[in-house]
Amino acid sequence: MSTIKVAINGYGNLGRGVEKAIAHAKDMELVAVFTRRDPESVTTQGAPVVSLDDVDAWADKVDVVVNCGGSATDLHVQTPIIAKKFNVVDSFDTHAKIPEHFEEVNKAAEGGSNLALISGGWDPGFFSLLRVYGAAFLPESDVYTFWGPGLSQGHSDAVRRIEGVKKGVQYTIPVEEARQRILGGEHAELTVREKHERVVYLVAEDGADKDKIRDEIVNMPNYFDEYNTTVNFISDAEFDAEHTGMPHGGDVIRLGKTSEGVQHVIHFNLKLDSNPEFTGSVLVACARAVVRMNAEGAQGAITLFDVPPAKLHPATPAELRAHML
Amino acid sequence: MSTIKVAINGYGNLGRGVEKAIAHAKDMELVAVFTRRDPESVTTQGAPVVSLDDVDAWADKVDVVVNCGGSATDLHVQTPIIAKKFNVVDSFDTHAKIPEHFEEVNKAAEGGSNLALISGGWDPGFFSLLRVYGAAFLPESDVYTFWGPGLSQGHSDAVRRIEGVKKGVQYTIPVEEARQRILGGEHAELTVREKHERVVYLVAEDGADKDKIRDEIVNMPNYFDEYNTTVNFISDAEFDAEHTGMPHGGDVIRLGKTSEGVQHVIHFNLKLDSNPEFTGSVLVACARAVVRMNAEGAQGAITLFDVPPAKLHPATPAELRAHML
Numbered sequence: 001m002s003t004i005k006v007a008i009n010g011y012g013n014l015g016r017g018v019e020k021a022i023a024h025a026k027d028m029e030l031v032a033v034f035t036r037r038d039p040e041s042v043t044t045q046g047a048p049v050v051s052l053d054d055v056d057a058w059a060d061k062v063d064v065v066v067n068c069g070g071s072a073t074d075l076h077v078q079t080p081i082i083a084k085k086f087n088v089v090d091s092f093d094t095h096a097k098i099p100e101h102f103e104e105v106n107k108a109a110e111g112g113s114n115l116a117l118i119s120g121g122w123d124p125g126f127f128s129l130l131r132v133y134g135a136a137f138l139p140e141s142d143v144y145t146f147w148g149p150g151l152s153q154g155h156s157d158a159v160r161r162i163e164g165v166k167k168g169v170q171y172t173i174p175v176e177e178a179r180q181r182i183l184g185g186e187h188a189e190l191t192v193r194e195k196h197e198r199v200v201y202l203v204a205e206d207g208a209d210k211d212k213i214r215d216e217i218v219n220m221p222n223y224f225d226e227y228n229t230t231v232n233f234i235s236d237a238e239f240d241a242e243h244t245g246m247p248h249g250g251d252v253i254r255l256g257k258t259s260e261g262v263q264h265v266i267h268f269n270l271k272l273d274s275n276p277e278f279t280g281s282v283l284v285a286c287a288r289a290v291v292r293m294n295a296e297g298a299q300g301a302i303t304l305f306d307v308p309p310a311k312l313h314p315a316t317p318a319e320l321r322a323h324m325l
Numbered sequence: 326m327s328t329i330k331v332a333i334n335g336y337g338n339l340g341r342g343v344e345k346a347i348a349h350a351k352d353m354e355l356v357a358v359f360t361r362r363d364p365e366s367v368t369t370q371g372a373p374v375v376s377l378d379d380v381d382a383w384a385d386k387v388d389v390v391v392n393c394g395g396s397a398t399d400l401h402v403q404t405p406i407i408a409k410k411f412n413v414v415d416s417f418d419t420h421a422k423i424p425e426h427f428e429e430v431n432k433a434a435e436g437g438s439n440l441a442l443i444s445g446g447w448d449p450g451f452f453s454l455l456r457v458y459g460a461a462f463l464p465e466s467d468v469y470t471f472w473g474p475g476l477s478q479g480h481s482d483a484v485r486r487i488e489g490v491k492k493g494v495q496y497t498i499p500v501e502e503a504r505q506r507i508l509g510g511e512h513a514e515l516t517v518r519e520k521h522e523r524v525v526y527l528v529a530e531d532g533a534d535k536d537k538i539r540d541e542i543v544n545m546p547n548y549f550d551e552y553n554t555t556v557n558f559i560s561d562a563e564f565d566a567e568h569t570g571m572p573h574g575g576d577v578i579r580l581g582k583t584s585e586g587v588q589h590v591i592h593f594n595l596k597l598d599s600n601p602e603f604t605g606s607v608l609v610a611c612a613r614a615v616v617r618m619n620a621e622g623a624q625g626a627i628t629l630f631d632v633p634p635a636k637l638h639p640a641t642p643a644e645l646r647a648h649m650l
Contacts, residue, residue, distance in 0.1 A: 136637035312461035
């Protein structure tokens with residue numbers, strides 16, 4: 001069997017995570033990295049670097065593109081464009097805009113007879129799968145999602161935009177007492193503040209007004225004002241030693257019943273040392289499924305909800321039945 | 326949209342669990358209970374009871390049959406027979422014989438242009454899904470399954486076959502220390518004895534030799550000899566008050582890495598008050614998927630590995646994308 005030829009579009013943290021994941025997949029091969037930067041400025045682990053302006057020439061040499069841009073500014077533009085020429089996978093994670101993104105990508109992919117999987121990763125992605133299976137298997141139920149402990153990119157960006165902040169990260173932490181109440185089977189109604197807290201570590205510029213920075217953070221609308229937030233000022237050295245990883249994770253917990261007094265708890269937890277590496281690894285499995293399903297005739301946009309799990313794994317269905325069922 | 330018409334084949338604990346689950350599914354309707362017993366002797370919550378000898382007449386009135394017999398003696402015979410005439414779902418759980426059962430059922434279902442899903446439930450079933458997703462998303466990893474705390478039907482049957490035992494149940498208990506080692510990220514190699522212990526509660530016949538019973542249990546080959554087993558003799562009254570439920574559950578834990586020193590833990594846990602009610606609820610979702618996939622042309626045998634998750638849930642794909650992704 002020939003290997004699946006993959007291109008990575010966008011070579012940031014996620015792109016490098018995808019690159020590592022492809023190296024673990026014996027049935028797949030990285031053939032190019034697409035970039036909107038000057039290709040000369042990008043150094044990969046070996047794959048050729050191609051300007052986004054020149055990717056059309058790669059249409060016959062690539063089975064699937066993994067789009068590794070950000071949801072906020074890149075993917076809603078890039079995925080429809082790529083989908084016209086290539087099978088494609090993205091990790092679009094702006095939940096409210098998923099239906100709109102799906103329609104755009106669907107139109108583009110169908111026009112090109114390609115298949116595009118959007119919103120792969122862990123949330124949306126693996127967490128979403130657990131939400132659907134749980135709801136299907138236990139219809140009379142409530143679902144609770146906790147995020148963290150983990151680094152939130154959006155909240156870290158918000159902290160870094162504040163005047164006087166040199167470096168900053170924000171960790172989202174589930175409130176353990178709330179988590180245990182749900183795990184214990186209590187269908188609790190929890191406010192935003194009761195479910196998660198936020199912890200910031202930052203390095204201030206010399207002479208910056210720390211009280212003003214702290215005030216600005218804890219009162220920031222949408223990002224922090226509805227949470228209990230702790231702001232820690234630390235040194236450059238401590239920041240570099242302790243806060244350059246990108247851990248994340250969380251819980252999907254479903255509580256339900258099948259008859260009066262008969263309760264069930266479905267609990268799913270992820271603890272990820274590196275959010276981009278795990279997300280990249282999920283995207284590579286999605287890329288495998290997309291190539292297989294497109295070869296069988298599937299076109300347009302899909303999500304993980306539409307993918308038979310066996311398509312994600314390199315083994316044959318018979319091997320999976322024999323060893324994993 | 327017309328409702329999906331379901332028949333239950335076999336009206337024991339699992340059959341009653343399926344009956345309850347269908348009552349929670351607005352898009353489904355129980356139209357008959359098939360039985361090999363005298364139909365006059367079976368009282369359902371309202372559905373007509375039909376002798377297994379007469380089910381051919383129901384071929385046009387039933388969209389899918391849920392086979393609720395046991396794996397040991399019933400399903401390997403019954404599922405191929407039913408699959409010739411009906412779409413069918415079963416919970417065949419003799420792991421070693423799944424490939425053989427799959428082939429038999431596949432032949433029968435294809436011959437009848439029907440679709441048959443085998444080995445639905447939670448293990449095999451929901452646990453299997455987590456094993457495949459985990460292996461696909463994290464190829465460099467080890468997986469650990471713990472079962473329990475929960476009542477094991479096979480081990481309880483084995484206890485009850487011993488002379489002098491009037492009533493008996495066996496609980497499988499994961500060894501918490503071992504579980505915590507794995508959850509803590511240690512790729513431990515654990516023996517059978519280190520992973521699970523077995524606890525038996527039984528009522529002895531009057532005058533029975535309790536030491537002999539205990540010896541016979543703890544030394545029983547395959548069932549108990551490789552485990553630490555505790556045998557508790559209790560009264561009839563305590564047995565009836567405390568040990569007539571059928572709780573179960575367990576853990577699927579996957580430890581893996583995406584690059585040197587970058588670890589991830591995927592943890593899935595089920596706590597089920599009633600094994601047959603939860604299993605029944607999963608089978609009903611599988612039945613929904615089977616009817617939808619057969620209507621789209623799928624025939625032969627499948628497992629949950631072949632089912633796009635969206636097919637299991639009553640909502641439309643667009644609704645699922647908007648609310649669960």
